Amino acid sequence: MNIGITGASGVIGRHLSDLALRRGHEVIAFSRNPRNPLRAIPGCEMRPFSTESTPDVEGCDALVHLAGESVLGVWTAAKKRRIAESRVEGTRRLTEAIAQMKQPLEVLVSASAIGIYQDAGDLPVLENSALGEGFLAQTGKSWEHEALQAKADRVVLLRTGIVLAKQGGALPLMARAFRLGLGGRLGPGTQWMSWIHIDDLARMILFCIENREVRGPVNGTAPWPVRNSEFTQALAARLHRPALIPVPAFALRWLGEFSNELLGSKRVLPGVATEQGFPFRFPELAGALADLL
Numbered sequence: 001m002n003i004g005i006t007g008a009s010g011v012i013g014r015h016l017s018d019l020a021l022r023r024g025h026e027v028i029a030f031s032r033n034p035r036n037p038l039r040a041i042p043g044c045e046m047r048p049f050s051t052e053s054t055p056d057v058e059g060c061d062a063l064v065h066l067a068g069e070s071v072l073g074v075w076t077a078a079k080k081r082r083i084a085e086s087r088v089e090g091t092r093r094l095t096e097a098i099a100q101m102k103q104p105l106e107v108l109v110s111a112s113a114i115g116i117y118q119d120a121g122d123l124p125v126l127e128n129s130a131l132g133e134g135f136l137a138q139t140g141k142s143w144e145h146e147a148l149q150a151k152a153d154r155v156v157l158l159r160t161g162i163v164l165a166k167q168g169g170a171l172p173l174m175a176r177a178f179r180l181g182l183g184g185r186l187g188p189g190t191q192w193m194s195w196i197h198i199d200d201l202a203r204m205i206l207f208c209i210e211n212r213e214v215r216g217p218v219n220g221t222a223p224w225p226v227r228n229s230e231f232t233q234a235l236a237a238r239l240h241r242p243a244l245i246p247v248p249a250f251a252l253r254w255l256g257e258f259s260n261e262l263l264g265s266k267r268v269l270p271g272v273a274t275e276q277g278f279p280f281r282f283p284e285l286a287g288a289l290a291d292l293l
Contacts, residue, residue, distance in 0.1 A: 001062060012066055029041040030055060031047075068090060068111070091143055110155065116141060156216065197281065221269065222280060
């Protein structure tokens with residue numbers, strides 16, 4: 001199968017591209033700077049992708065849409081604008097390209113985020129749970145709306161949690177703080193953290209492509225979310241460092257609205273993936289951290 005991947009030069013995109021190639025698929029990698037050798041993906045055809053023009057998706061049997069501004073960092077007005085425009089406009093450009101394809105697209109897997117859900121405290125959050133109203137939730141709704149316009153046989157809305165990886169994302173930042181002895185829980189530490197190992201996420205994306213029964217929202221999270229205090233203790237134990245410096249909630253407010261995502265509680269479970277028999281390699285946090293660290 002020919003699989004097109006936007007955001008292919010990112011952490012998730014590179015991992016997914018490598019896995020797809022090893023499974024015998026052909027990969028067309030879309031990147032903002034496809035001619036930049038640092039963004040090249042070995043074994044993949046490189047094509048441009050941006051929010052300013054309609055990409056060339058001809059020849060793709062499946063598309064995985066990962067491109068977009070990272071949500072990590074301080075949510076200034078400019079940062080929020082980049083997050084929203086890159087996700088919503090980028091998805092709109094992609095669906096415009098899909099509409100022009102000579103052969104109908106078999107499946108679009110469009111990355112979304114669990115930030116689309118409202119805080120639920122200790123209650124489990126499944127794919128049919130209530131959606132939220134904050135910035136990330138509203139962006140997610142607009143993002144998914146654009147994806148659902150795609151003229152594809154199936155559209156999968158992959159709502160990912162915290163992706164744990166060696167090379168990027170939140171884990172290296174957290175590990176660096178813990179190694180310096182600056183680790184600790186965030187706020188009360190009772191809030192749930194829904195995470196997933198990058199290998200399971202890449203495998204889940206291919207599972208969604210290959211399994212014709214999968215469509216609509218799919219939670220890209222591990223089956224065993226943990227509280228922030230549990231995550232803190234597990235990471236500290238893995239790095240053989242103390243976790244003695246809690247970060248009070250007020251100290252996170254300088255991050256803007258992003259602090260709400262860190263302090264909110266979403267116990268998100270992979271209902272569809274579990275029902276469809278997806279085999280997790282790293283269902284529990286201890287095993288995931290042992291593999292990555």
